[in-house]
Amino acid sequence: MNVQAPTLEPAVRELSYAEAIRDALAVALETDDRVILMGEDIGIYGGAFQVTGDLVQRFGEDRVMDTPISELGGAGVAVGAALTGLRPIYEFQFSDFATLAMDQIVNQAAKLRFMLGGTVSVPLVMRFPAGSGTGAAAQHSQSLEAWFGHVPGLKVAQAATPHDAKGLLLAALDDPNPVMLFEHKLLYKMKGPVPEGHYTVPIGKANVCRPGRDVTIVATSIMVQRALAAAETLAGEDIEAEVIDLRTIRPMDRATVIESVARTSRLVVVYEGTTTLGIGAEVSAAIAESEAFDYLDAPIIRLGGAEVPIPYNPELEKAAVPQVPDILDAVRNLVRGVT
Amino acid sequence: MPKVDMDMSSGTIAAWHADEGAEVKAGDPLFDIETDKAAMEVESPASGRLHNILAGIGTEVAIGKPVAWIYAPGEAVGPPPESDDGGNTALPANDATAAVAVTPAPAAADHVARTADRQGKARATPRARRLARDHALDLSGIAGSGPRGRIAAADVEAQALETRTGGTVAHRPLTWQAEAGPLKVHRSGTGDGAPLFMIHGFAGDSATWQPVEPHLPAGHPVLKLDLPGHGKSPRRQIDSFRRLARSVVEAFDLEDIDQAHLVGHSLGAALALALADVRARRIASLTLIAPAGLGPEVDGAILTGIARASRRESLAPWLAQLTGGAQPPDEGFARAAMLARRDPALRAYQIDLADTLFPDSVQSFDLNPVLSRLEIPAKIIWGRSDRVFPWRQALRAPGRVALHLLQDIGHMPQSEAPEDIAALLSDMLRITDRSHAPV
Amino acid sequence: MLASPPANAPFAIRHHKPEALREALRKMVLIRQFEEGAEDCYVRGLIHGTMHLSIGQEASAVGLCMALTDDDKITSTHRGHGHCIAKGAEVGRMYAEFFGKETGYCGGRGGSMHIADVAKGNLGANGIVAGGIPIAVGAALSAKRLNPGSVVMSFFGDGAVNEGAFHEALNMASVWKLPVIFACENNHYGMSTSTERSSAQPRVAERAAAYAMPGITVDGNDFSAVTEAGHAAVERARAGEGPSLIESVTYRWRGHSKSDRNRYRSKEEIDSWVARDPISRFATLLGEHGIADADAVAAIERGATREITEAIEFAKTSPGPDPAALARDVYAPDSAPDDSAGVPA
Structure with missing residues (x-):
């Protein structure tokens, strides 16, 4: 009898980044009764960026809970729920509003397990629409991920593609620790292949998106896309840039970066958060402290956000964060020994 | 004009790397000079604008004399500042102006140069x-x-x-290619007297004899051999002392000399002895300076240290081991010695040769039997402070061989006490001339 | 022995069995002696850091917990020793925590301010004023979804009611009708600042109206009154009718913390509250109703003293943490079983 082999590969569709997250949320809500979504206007409104979309119709208000505009209280409720058996996924309307909830994230979620001697855990997922480029100005455009990356007890990840957005979210749900997911608002409409069903992208593992020999570009979030665009242009100039998507900034996959820089001898770190005391500093330090130091053949370049609040004017807004030409200039100068 | 060679009193400009009025940076190549030993690049000692190039290409300039001036940014460019005749360059009152390549470098130039490192x-x-x-x-x-x-x-x-990997590390594969052609014999001096045929030691070259030559009596041509893979001689495959000696004999034969006074230093002395053994009838006298081949002991570390040194900094400590210790070779000497050793293939060759001739720090050849049967006039000159070969090896020499032991002199008598060596050689020339004079 | 308490007897006497009441007295005495013992260890230099004593507030802690079972949870405050013992913790492991020992409830990682006994439902004291209130609401959300009928009681002080977290949490709990009891122990001072000076409405229970929930003020040193208020609120929560706010008015005899120089209170004021000692009052009440005579109370006190002595000895002789385990428990292991609810069984 001729038995047809079952299809092992899940179907892959083109989804937007926002749809990929919604797909992940739906998978989570379907497969785990403990999962609840919380956030401001995530129900009938569908979320400020339409990420939750129609989930409230599909899963009901008990699972997709509109919260009052109470970031501190809402975050605290999520922490308490996670502490006692639920798997809340809390959406901040804008990552900037996390400032209102810092106590619950930093003092409570991150530390409860430790303070209580390992007798509890806080399996909490928080989502933060972040980044500039939407004209929302200084209080709705920040990239604060490095703040949270500084806190032991938290994990912090940033997806750069629809595929990773879904996979990282499902991995975060599997993680027994509080995981902060920073989503760049400009990526929400980006399309890409997303497998159906459940899959995970490991937290704490960087992704070498493009191999290269001349320079390593470590990037996060939307800067991965910009770095890839720059790398494509540079390839035409016989500069082969290796692009690494850090994916997770805490814990940081130092090994992948170190291995790469030891090969290419040059490093550019591209990230949207304010340059100073940010991801670039941490990646640079990782190199400086590692055996890759001996292989550095040029200074490390940090391409981060300008030391300003994000401005409203579109030209100023663009100038405040790294763009593709900035990456091109940095890499060219580095490889040609000008820097 | 900087002093870059031990015996240098002047240098010839071979090339300028910057034009009149050009911006120059401290550390950039500025001009090339040629000495009789080597060409050498001189770096700009300061940053600024190059003016008043006094010495064009081909001009010979005494050391310490200005060759051009570098002006600080914004400084007025006038006629070249005066300098005195003493060879010391007079600095203009404004010390932001730095004279090029004065030895030692002027303070201002030094200050500017430090921005680079x-x-x-x-x-x-x-x-x-x-x-x-x-x-x-x-x-x-x-x-x-x-x-x-x-x-x-x-x-x-x-x-x-x-430098083709330099050949400077023992475990690194060394690369040199065997070359064809006769060994190089440098000639100087004229006269009807029997020529001196001089053979330098291991890791040296014909320049070994430079300090002695001016003190030698006139009337004798001087032929200075470069050993295979040394100086300007081709690198030949040498697998034994015998083979090396044979190449020296060939070179000697090519000169078609009727009578020669053989002079050798160190390994060159051993080779002179071996040559005298097979060409005794054509050798008027034999002078062995700190000869190899008279005993098993040798300080291999010094030989290989010199052979391997790729920079003057690494060479200088070994050079210091060569002398009697009274006065270690100065920086200029090390620099000059290193210039001669700049070719890594040369160093690679010499490392291999050292291993062949002095395996495990033992002299692989014993020339005492040769010395015993030698009948021509011969003398041995040895420094009592020789750290390469112990002078007591000379005590095995037969009675008819004259022995001169020099106090406080190391392995390089010809450069440590050139006048003494020249005097001893003159004696030899006189004696043997007389002995061969028609009655 | 009385067959049944008279109808006009206080709530506690009518509602609880004599054994339960004697056990409540024992816990109050134990709390008092535990804190006195901790204070003694502190002055002897055996405990570092600081601690916040609740001596004088024992009726509030024990009375409010009377209606709770081990299935119910509490969140506590920096002044949380009483809540912890009231919820059933062992004093030996509590002392061990104070001593920074591996056998402490938090393995010596939390100390007095984070004392917890998760197995008994105490989700922990909290060093952030009002920090535990939203967490209690979240726990109540879990209770409603995962363990219907169970409730959460959130203890906090009068200082916490001026934190945003208090208002946000009470509002959400009421919007979602969650089974949570907000238990404010009003001891009149947020550190040195009195409720009169800090709150436009010093009567905390009045704030319940803003969140459409019952609010009641009780004499926190009257065990029966506290118990009665707690009972009503817990019953309401179990019935799915939503949260309540209880204001238990009491007084801490000691300063805010060990560094308090007590400049903001008069000796007369403190003495007047010492005269209203909740333990003596409760012991008298039990004596009046023939539940515990003077001998029984003395026996309870002796028993507590023995227990405290043994507990301190246990703490002293327990091993300290291994410095190599410094980073243990910062993160839960990735390989945590899939069914790992927050609280281990």
């Missing part, structure tokens, strides 16, 4: 430093192509490639 440390990337360590290259000798003269890996690799 801090406290004498080369500006280099970590990778360049690592590569330089791996290749045993000294960063201070490598030109950096990066901003502010920063040395990148590519600069080190270029240098390493140029």
Whole structure:
């Protein structure tokens, strides 16, 4: 009898980044009764960026809970729920509003397990629409991920593609620790292949998106896309840039970066958060402290956000964060020994 | 005009790397000079604008005399400042103006030059430093192509490639290619007297004899042999002392000399002895200075240290071991010696040769039997402070061989006490001339 | 022995069995002696850091917990020793925590301010004023979804009611009708600042109206009154009718913390509250109703003293943490079983 082999590969569709997250949320809500979504206007409104979309119709208000505009209280409720058996996924309307909830994230979620001697855990997922480029100005455009990356007890990840957005979210749900997911608002409409069903992208593992020999570009979030665009242009100039998507900034996959820089001898770190005391500093330090130091053949370049609040004017807004030409200039100068 | 060679009193400008009025940076190549030994690049001692080039290409300039002037930015350019006749360049009152390549460098130039490297440390990337360590290259000798003269890996690799891995590390495969052609014999002096045929020692070259030559009596041509793979002689495959001796005999035969006074230093002395053994009838006299071949002991560390040294910094300590200790060779000497040793293939060859001749720090050849049967006039000159070969090896020589033991002299009597050596050689020339004179 | 308490007897006497009441007295005495013992260890230099004593507030802690079972949870405050013992913790492991020992409830990682006994439903004291209130609401959300009928009681002080977290949490709990009891122990001072000076409405229970929930003020040193208020609120929560706010008015005899120089209170004021000692009052009440005579109370006190002595000895002789385990428990292991609810069984 001729038995047809079952299809092992899940179907892959083109989804937007926002749809990929919604797909992940739906998978989570379907497969785990403990999962609840919380956030401001995530129900009938569908979320400020339409990420939750129609989930409230599909899963009901008990699972997709509109919260009052109470970031501190809402975050605290999520922490308490996670502490006692639920798997809340809390959406901040804008990552900037996390400032209102810092106590619950930093003092409570991150530390409860430790303070209580390992007798509890806080399996909490928080989502933060972040980044500039939407004209929302200084209080709705920040990239604060490095703040949270500084806190032991938290994990912090940033997806750069629809595929990773879904996979990282499902991995975060599997993680027994509080995981902060920073989503760049400009990526929400980006399309890409997303497998159906459940899959995970490991937290704490960087992704070498493009191999290269001349320079390593470590990037996060939307800067991965910009770095890839720059790398494509540079390839035409016989500069082969290796692009690494850090994916997770805490814990940081130092090994992948170190291995790469030891090969290419040059490093550019591209990230949207304010340059100073940010991801670039941490990646640079990782190199400086590692055996890759001996292989550095040029200074490390940090391409981060300008030391300003994000401005409203579109030209100023663009100038405040790294763009593709900035990456091109940095890499060219580095490889040609000008820097 | 900087002093770059031990015996240099003047240098000839071979090339300028910057034009009149050009912007120059401290550390950039400025001009080339030629001495009778080597061509050498001189770096700009300061940053500024180059004016008043006094010495054109081909001009010979006494050391310490100005060859051009570098002006600080904004400084008025006038006629070249006066300098006195004493060879010391007079600095203008405004000491931001730096005379080029004065030895020692003027303070102002020194100050500017330090912007390129801090406290004498080369500006280099970590990778360049690592590569330089791996290749045993000294960063201070490598030109950096990066901003502010920063040395990148590519600069080190270029240098390493140029030196074909340098042959400076024992476990590194050494590369040299065997070459064809006769050994080089340098000639100087004229006259009807029997010529001197002089053979230098291991890792040396004909320049070994430079200090002695001016003190030699006139009337005798001087023929100075470069051994295979030394000086300007081709590198030949040498697998034994016998083979090396045979190549010396061939070179001697090519000269078609009727009678020669043989002079050898160290390994060259052993070779002179071997040559005298087979060409006794054509040898008027034999002078062995600190000869090899008279005993098993040898300080192999010194020989291989010299052979391996790729920079003057690594060479200088070994050179210091050669002399009697009263006065170690100065920086200029080390620099000059290193210039002669700049070719890594030469060093690679000499490392192999040392291993062949002095395996495990033992002299592989014993010439005492030769010395015993020798009938021509012969003398041995040895420094009592020789650290390469112990002078007591001379005590095995037969009675008819004259022995001159020099107090406080090391392994380099010809440069440590050139006048004494010249006097002893003159005696030899006189005696043997008389002995061969028609009655 | 009385067959049944008279109808006009206080709530506690009518509602609880004599054994339960004697056990409540024992816990109050134990709390008092535990804190006195801790204070003694502190002055002897055996405990570092600081601690916040609740001596004088024992009726509030024990009375409010009377209606709770081990299935119910509490969140506590920096002044949380009483809540912890009231919820059933062992004093030996509590002392061990104070001593920074591995056998402490938090393995010596939390100390007095984070004392917890998760197995008994105490989700922990909290060093952030009002920090535990939203967490209690979240726990109540879990209770409603995962363990219907169970409730959460959130203890906090009068200082916490001026924190935003208090208002946000009470509002959400009421919007979602969650089974949570907000238990404010009003001891009149947020550190040195009195409720009169800090709150436009010093009567905390009045704030319940803003969140459409019952609010009641009780004499926190009257065990029966506290118990009655707690009982009503817990019953309401179990019935799915939503949260309540209880204001238990009491007084801490000691300063805010061990560094308090007590400049903001008069000796007369403190003495007047010492005269209203909740333990003596409760012991008297039990004596009046023939539940515990003077001998029984003395026996309870002796028993507590023995227990405290043994507990301190246990703490002293327990091993300290291994410095190599410094980073243990910062993160839960990735390989945590899939069914790992927050609280281990």
